[in-house]
Amino acid sequence: QELLQESGPGLVKSSETLSLTCTVSRGSISGYYWNWIRRPPGKGLEWIGQVYYTGSTHYNPSLKSRVSISLDTSKNQFSLRVRSVTAADTALYYCARGGYIYGADAFDIWGQGTEVTVS
Amino acid sequence: QSVLTQPPSASGTPGQRVTISCSGSSSNIGRNTVTWYQQVPGTAPKLLIYSNNQRPSGVPDRFSGSKSGTSASLAISGLQSEDEAEYYCASWDDTLNGYEVFGGGTKLTVL
Numbered sequence: 031q032e033l034l035q036e037s038g039p040g041l042v043k044s045s046e047t048l049s050l051t052c053t054v055s056r057g058s059i060s061g062y063y064w065n066w067i068r069r070p071p072g073k074g075l076e077w078i079g080q081v082y083y084t085g086s087t088h089y090n091p092s093l094k095s096r097v098s099i100s101l102d103t104s105k106n107q108f109s110l111r112v113r114s115v116t117a118a119d120t121a122l123y124y125c126a127r128g129g130y131i132y133g134a135d136a137f138d139i140w141g142q143g144t145e146v147t148v149s
Numbered sequence: 150q151s152v153l154t155q156p157p158s159a160s161g162t163p164g165q166r167v168t169i170s171c172s173g174s175s176s177n178i179g180r181n182t183v184t185w186y187q188q189v190p191g192t193a194p195k196l197l198i199y200s201n202n203q204r205p206s207g208v209p210d211r212f213s214g215s216k217s218g219t220s221a222s223l224a225i226s227g228l229q230s231e232d233e234a235e236y237y238c239a240s241w242d243d244t245l246n247g248y249e250v251f252g253g254g255t256k257l258t259v260l
Contacts, residue, residue: 074254075237091245135241135249136184136199143193
């Protein structure tokens with residue numbers, strides 16, 4: 031079974047750029063949708079966006095102006111960048127896979143999550 | 150405020166049947182499938198139900214999903230203490246070029 035692991039700084043200064051990477055191991059990026067989801071403290075899950083293995087992307091309209099998601103197939107990784115962060119971007123960030131036999135928007139494999147605090 | 154509406158909390162005693170509702174609109178649940186996730190504190194969400202009422206392998210048949218119009222429900226029968234968790238519904242929304250939307254989550258307490 032594929033494993034996903036998020037990595038990146040746990041602390042980002044306000045107005046700077048948050049950058050996270052998700053490494054896909056024991057499997058391939060090909061054929062799937064790769065997603066970023068976050069959970070702010072005390073709140074529910076929020077979908078940030080996704081990149082298909084072809085490179086096409088979809089973003090949450092509320093974040094679209096500040097977010098970009100990209101793919102590095104040579105490293106079996108995909109990345110998230112959020113520009114001009116504020117305290118509202120403080121959250122537990124997850125990467126997740128979609129597009130297996132359960133459907134494009136059924137996320138069957140998740141990373142363990144990484145906490146990001148905006149100071 | 151979440152696009153999909155769930156009750157913030159639900160509860161039941163061991164062995165009981167509980168249901169959790171999820172209300173949406175014609176642009177999401179009304180035209181797309183519903184997915185349910187279970188998140189136990191301190192762990193990542195787990196796929197529970199996909200395509201409205203299908204269970205991935207390994208999910209007990211105590212969990213079932215249904216959809217009618219612009220609403221969906223998750224039912225848990227034979228409630229067990231390990232079912233205590235946060236439950237989220239999700240669906241694709243076709244507005245604004247399309248995006249995934251989640252409910253606000255329902256905290257299930259097993260009394």
